[in-house]
Amino acid sequence: MPDLVFHDTPRFPRGFRCASRLVGLKSSGKDLALFVSDVDAAAAAVFTRNHFPGAPVIVGRETIRGGRLRAVVVNSKVSNVATGARGIDDARRMAGAAAAEIGTTADRVLVSSTGVIGVRLPIEKIEAGLRGIAHDLQDDPLVGAAGIMTTDTHPKALSASVGGATITWVAKGSGMIEPNMATMLAYIFTDARIDRATLDRMLRGAVRDSFNMLSVDTDTSTSDTCAILANGHAGAIQIADLEQTLIGGCVRMTEILARDGEGASHLLRATARGAANDEDARRVAKSLVNSPLVKTMVHGADPNVGRLLMAVGKCFDCTIRPESTDVWINGHQVVRGGARVDFEDAAVRDALRADVIDLEVDLGIGTASARAYGCDLTKGYIEENAAYYSS
Amino acid sequence: MPDLVFHDTPRFPRGFRCASRLVGLKSSGKDLALFVSDVDAAAAAVFTRNHFPGAPVIVGRETIRGGRLRAVVVNSKVSNVATGARGIDDARRMAGAAAAEIGTTADRVLVSSTGVIGVRLPIEKIEAGLRGIAHDLQDDPLVGAAGIMTTDTHPKALSASVGGATITWVAKGSGMIEPNMATMLAYIFTDARIDRATLDRMLRGAVRDSFNMLSVDTDTSTSDTCAILANGHAGAIQIADLEQTLIGGCVRMTEILARDGEGASHLLRATARGAANDEDARRVAKSLVNSPLVKTMVHGADPNVGRLLMAVGKCFDCTIRPESTDVWINGHQVVRGGARVDFEDAAVRDALRADVIDLEVDLGIGTASARAYGCDLTKGYIEENAAYYSS
Numbered sequence: 001m002p003d004l005v006f007h008d009t010p011r012f013p014r015g016f017r018c019a020s021r022l023v024g025l026k027s028s029g030k031d032l033a034l035f036v037s038d039v040d041a042a043a044a045a046v047f048t049r050n051h052f053p054g055a056p057v058i059v060g061r062e063t064i065r066g067g068r069l070r071a072v073v074v075n076s077k078v079s080n081v082a083t084g085a086r087g088i089d090d091a092r093r094m095a096g097a098a099a100a101e102i103g104t105t106a107d108r109v110l111v112s113s114t115g116v117i118g119v120r121l122p123i124e125k126i127e128a129g130l131r132g133i134a135h136d137l138q139d140d141p142l143v144g145a146a147g148i149m150t151t152d153t154h155p156k157a158l159s160a161s162v163g164g165a166t167i168t169w170v171a172k173g174s175g176m177i178e179p180n181m182a183t184m185l186a187y188i189f190t191d192a193r194i195d196r197a198t199l200d201r202m203l204r205g206a207v208r209d210s211f212n213m214l215s216v217d218t219d220t221s222t223s224d225t226c227a228i229l230a231n232g233h234a235g236a237i238q239i240a241d242l243e244q245t246l247i248g249g250c251v252r253m254t255e256i257l258a259r260d261g262e263g264a265s266h267l268l269r270a271t272a273r274g275a276a277n278d279e280d281a282r283r284v285a286k287s288l289v290n291s292p293l294v295k296t297m298v299h300g301a302d303p304n305v306g307r308l309l310m311a312v313g314k315c316f317d318c319t320i321r322p323e324s325t326d327v328w329i330n331g332h333q334v335v336r337g338g339a340r341v342d343f344e345d346a347a348v349r350d351a352l353r354a355d356v357i358d359l360e361v362d363l364g365i366g367t368a369s370a371r372a373y374g375c376d377l378t379k380g381y382i383e384e385n386a387a388y389y390s391s
Numbered sequence: 392m393p394d395l396v397f398h399d400t401p402r403f404p405r406g407f408r409c410a411s412r413l414v415g416l417k418s419s420g421k422d423l424a425l426f427v428s429d430v431d432a433a434a435a436a437v438f439t440r441n442h443f444p445g446a447p448v449i450v451g452r453e454t455i456r457g458g459r460l461r462a463v464v465v466n467s468k469v470s471n472v473a474t475g476a477r478g479i480d481d482a483r484r485m486a487g488a489a490a491a492e493i494g495t496t497a498d499r500v501l502v503s504s505t506g507v508i509g510v511r512l513p514i515e516k517i518e519a520g521l522r523g524i525a526h527d528l529q530d531d532p533l534v535g536a537a538g539i540m541t542t543d544t545h546p547k548a549l550s551a552s553v554g555g556a557t558i559t560w561v562a563k564g565s566g567m568i569e570p571n572m573a574t575m576l577a578y579i580f581t582d583a584r585i586d587r588a589t590l591d592r593m594l595r596g597a598v599r600d601s602f603n604m605l606s607v608d609t610d611t612s613t614s615d616t617c618a619i620l621a622n623g624h625a626g627a628i629q630i631a632d633l634e635q636t637l638i639g640g641c642v643r644m645t646e647i648l649a650r651d652g653e654g655a656s657h658l659l660r661a662t663a664r665g666a667a668n669d670e671d672a673r674r675v676a677k678s679l680v681n682s683p684l685v686k687t688m689v690h691g692a693d694p695n696v697g698r699l700l701m702a703v704g705k706c707f708d709c710t711i712r713p714e715s716t717d718v719w720i721n722g723h724q725v726v727r728g729g730a731r732v733d734f735e736d737a738a739v740r741d742a743l744r745a746d747v748i749d750l751e752v753d754l755g756i757g758t759a760s761a762r763a764y765g766c767d768l769t770k771g772y773i774e775e776n777a778a779y780y781s782s
Contacts (some may be wrong), residue, residue: 051704052729062447082700082713118731223703285690292683293776300777306508309473310613313443320442322473338443339475340509351466378777385684386691386769387497 020147023129033147263380324364414520424538435652654771
């Protein structure tokens with residue numbers, strides 16, 4: 001297949017449009033978004049593994065069993081989590097209100113909410129705010145992306161062509177982001193024609209090596225949702241091409257989310273190779289992007305490379321041999337056979353000032369590899385999170 | 392047994408003394424400490440589980456097999472980790488130099504090093520610095536505690552009487568502190584007479600519920616060491632009393648280490664009860680003290696209580712039922728049956744300003760419980776760790 005090239009300006013596949021509004025949950029910006037297909041689309045979704053899923057996740061799991069969606073409606077500011085039976089009712093009302101606007105039924109509308117946990121959803125404001133929203137629908141995915149932001153510093157959308165079809169990714173990050181998945185809402189739209197079972201399998205595979213390898217702060221949200229809608233307008237596409245493009249876009253969106261992690265000033269990528277098995281590779285890569293001491297090292301551009309060994313070594317259940325462990329920072333080898341290489345300090349310090357920091361570990365055991373995505377840890381993270389609720 | 396009362400001023404059991412010096416590894420303060428018993432003491436020790444143990448840990452595991460110690464010698468500033476075969480030689484030379492000063496052999500001296508990883512130990516400075524140190528030995532444990540500090544803001548020592556014996560704890564914290572164990576050096580001295588096997592069992596039990604439940608930043612050091620020396624001068628002591636006092640002192644020292652975590656302004660204690668089993672209780676308690684979002688919430692005194700559910704809920708492999716989950720912050724119930732209680736915001740906000748923050752979770756499943764110890768996450772942590780190596 002050809003190289004994956006993203007469009008300069010993200011656009012929707014045929015038949016998809018979106019709108020966003022400020023309905024009074026936030027004091028400025030947008031707080032509500034609606035994504036619509038003009039016909040029922042085959043759909044699949046994955047959700048958080050947190051034991052306290054939000055009401056929209058509980059309802060969404062039910063909705064997605066139908067395998068068909070016409071729309072996704074999302075609000076930011078209040079996540080409708082830990083709100084009991086009333087929260088479930090509110091999520092259903094939100095689906096119903098969106099469905100009424102576009103002439104479908106609530107079981108064709110996926111609902112997501114993101115924001116503060118444990119506060120009742122202002123459902124009346126949302127219902128009022130949805131009235132007439134169908135008239136606002138437009139072709140720019142960034143309009144919808146703006147409606148789902150919390151602490152994101154910019155709206156996030158990407159699109160790419162594959163055969164005669166288009167895939168578009170719209171997502172938000174920024175904190176409470178770890179595996180399984182990031183607090184993250186990601187919606188993927190395509191006009192490729194594909195059956196629901198294949199779509200589900202493709203989505204799970206793509207999420208596994210992208211969003212599920214993202215960690216901003218080890219904290220797993222109660223609202224994580226990633227859904228894909230395929231409305232078929234472009235007909236059938238080579239499945240392998242579609243799959244590769246889907247994975248490529250999910251990885252790129254993962255990088256965008258990591259780079260925009262709360263307070264982040266660097267994208268941190270950690271690759272573990274030479275692992276005994278896939279699970280070991282994933283754990284080691286994750287351990288590197290999750291270590292506060294590695295993250296502050298990157299923030300400070302300070303080549304305290306021992307911390308990298310520490311982060312590898314604390315994967316207690318993995319097969320690790322110090323004498324076969326090599327480590328590189330942006331191509332500079334800093335550890336060989338488990339011992340620090342006498343590297344040129346200034347060169348590595350300089351490399352650590354790049355926008356993207358690649359940490360690579362070769363465990364020298366087997367052939368498995370994995371890559372994880374994260375960001376540095378800065379005072380900005382503390383600032384944003386010491387008073388998030390009140391702000 | 393009577394209540395555990397610590398002495399107002401920490402003191403040593405009979406036959407123990409210590410000294411500390413500045414030998415040129417740091418530019419000021421102390422960087423070398425020696426703890427000595429006047430006779431061989433029964434000894435036990437536990438070490439880090441990190442796959443990249445420092446040279447002193449590799450040598451120490453060998454030394455402790457002998458079950459007898461006369462002394463512990465510790466340097467700060469350089470950890471002698473990831474230094475290859477030369478590091479092992481350096482650790483042995485350090486033991487030998489200390490042994491020569493006090494008239495014993497290297498196999499009776501436990502060595503620890505703490506500080507930067509991957510830098511060669513300045514062994515000549517240490518050897519020169521140890522010369523004549525036996526003349527400096529004195530009765531004040533805080534003198535030795537001062538020699539093992541890295542980013543600790545104060546030297547840490549405690550002592551308590553049990554029957555006719557004394558137990559003294561000397562330790563250092565402050566970052567790269569997680570389970571199994573904190574980056575943490577802790578030395579425990581007693582004049583109780585006790586056989587080595589019992590001492591080993593008692594130490595492991597005490598560490599399990601204290602130092603192993605401490606986490607400042609989820610990062611597990613490559614140098615962690617906790618050793619106990621019992622020289623017998625006070626004769627035999629009721630074993631149950633000795634054990635209770637040992638545990639009590641280890642827990643208190645754990646709290647002191649947590650409170651002095653890098654940048655910390657609060658001691659954070661998380662208790663999980665009503666868990667299906669001990670492992671679940673430990674995981675949930677640990678998850679709470681490790682969550683950056685819980686830690687920043689405590690720092691900001693911001694009752695964003697949904698984060699507590701998030702942190703409980705991300706223990707994927709634990710048995711958790713939202714509908715039976717209750718949560719308290721310093722005695723104020725904030726969650727009942729998995730949903731936010733309509734608590735008085737000002738009161739909880741006020742409670743979060745206390746020096747000690749107790750988070751309690753009742754999972755409502757079984758009868759197991761556990762407590763974990765940590766601290767809040769502040770800009771001070773970022774400051775200390777973004778440039779630790781260079782400073």
